[in-house]
Amino acid sequence: MNVLNIALQMLSSHSLCDSCLGRQFALLGNIPENVFKSKNLSPNACRGFSLKMTLTLQDHLTYDLGSKDEGIKSLKILAENGNFEPARETLTMLGKNFDQTSRICYLCDGKIELNSEHAEKAIASLTSYEFETFLCGSVIPIHLKEREDELRSKFNIKWGEALKSEINRETGKMIAKITGKQADLANPDVATIIDIESGQISTSINPLFIYGRYRKLIRGIPQSKWPCKCEGIGCSVCNWTGKKYAISVEELITTPILELTDAKDAKFHGSGREDIDARMLGKGRPFIVEIKEPKRRKLNLMDLENRIRDYANGKVEVTQLKFTKKDMVRKIKAISQHAEKIYKCSIRVDRDISLEDVEKIKKELTNATIQQRTPLRVSHRRVDKIRMKKIHDIDAKIDGNLMELVIRCDGGLYIKELISGDGGRTTPSISELLSASAECLELDVLEVQLD
Ligand SMILES: [Zn+2]
Ligand SMILES: [Zn+2]
Incomplete structure (x- = not known):
C-alpha cells in the first residue's frame, strides 16, 4: 500500500479539493494547527496539499527520467481533477496543454x-x-x-x-x-x-436554569399560573383577566427574570407545592426557573434577588439563587416527594381541648405511621390509593378550643386531612384521637428539608 498511489487513483476518477483528498487520510500523521497557519489550511487540507505536491514532484521526475507520457498523464490528473496550481504551472513550463476549467470537488461540491x-x-x-x-x-x-x-x-x-x-x-x-x-x-x-x-x-438558544428557594409570605396565591375556566380568553367570572388567581408565585418570580434576560418565555419548576392558602416560610421551597431563549445570560443574581423582592412587594422572596443545569429540574421534583417537611397549623375543635388531649396527641402521633387514602379534595387529579406516611415529631399549644401544632413529617402527608380525618380516609387523625370534629384554619410550611 502506498498513500501516493491511492491518492492518484482517487484523483484519476474524481475531482477532489485538498481537504477532501486529505480527509481520506485524516487518521494518518498528526498535524499541529500552526502548520500552514499563514495559508489558513486545515490539517486535512494540509494532508491533501502535501500529497498533491509530492505527486507533482514525482511526476516531474518521472518525466525527466524519460517516461514522458507517464509523467504528463499524472500531472494532468493533478492539474485537472486536482485543481492543483503547482501541477498546472509545471505543465505550462513543460509546454503541455490541459483542460483549464476548474472542476468542482466531487465529495463536497465545493462547500x-x-x-x-x-x-x-x-x-x-x-x-x-x-x-x-x-x-x-x-x-x-x-x-x-x-x-x-x-x-x-x-x-x-x-x-x-x-x-x-x-x-x-x-x-x-x-x-x-x-x-x-x-x-x-x-x-x-x-x-x-x-x-x-x-x-x-x-x-x-439553549435555556438558562436558575435555582433558588422561595418564601411565600402571604396566603391565597397559587404556586403556578392558574387560568380561568374560560382558558385565558377572558370572561365575566375572571373579570376579563383570563386567570382564576390574579397573581402566582411563578409570575412574581419569572416576570423580573424575563425582563432582565429579554427571554422568550420562562417555565417555573417547584420542588413540590404548598396549598394556595398556606404560606411557605423558613428557608423556603426549592425551585428552578427555566429561561427560554434568553438574550442575556450573564446575570448578577444578587441584583436579581432584589429585583424579585421589589416586584413581589412583600408577597414572595427568593434566596440562594444560583445557575444550575437541566438535570437538576428532575432531581428537585423527585426529591420533594421524600423530603421531610415541618408544618405549623392552627386548628379549631368543636369542644375545648385539655392538657390530657395534648398528651394523647403527642403520645399517639410521635413516630406514628399515618394511613392516608387520597383526600377527596384532590381525588379528581391524584390517583386514589392509600399512602403510609410517618410523623416524626409533633408539638402542640392550646387555647380553649384552638390549638397550634408544629409537625415534622414525611413529604406527601396531607396535613388538613391529618386534622379532619377526611371522613375516615386518614387514620389516625386529630379528629379521631379527640373524638371531636377538628378543622385546619391556617397552615404554614416552615421547612422543606432537602439535605
Ligand atoms: Zn472537497
Ligand atoms: Zn375567565
Missing part, C-alpha cells in the same frame, strides 16, 4: 471552501444573544454522504474522517477565533446548524 462564509453567517445570526459556549453543527446532503461512502469502499479507505465532522470542526474553529467563545459539544449556550446545501443557518 468546504464556504466554511468561513458560513462561520460569518452563523456569527451574524447570534449577534443578539449573549453566550460563552457554542456548538457548530451541519446538515450534509445525502448525495454527498453516499459519494464519500462509495469512494471509501472503492479504495478501501480506513483512515478517513466524515465530511460532516470536518465541516463542523473547521467552521467551529473559525467561529471560536472570531468571537473568542468556546466550542462545547455537551452543554453549549447556543447551537448553530448550517445547511450545507442551501447555506441557511438555523440557531437554537
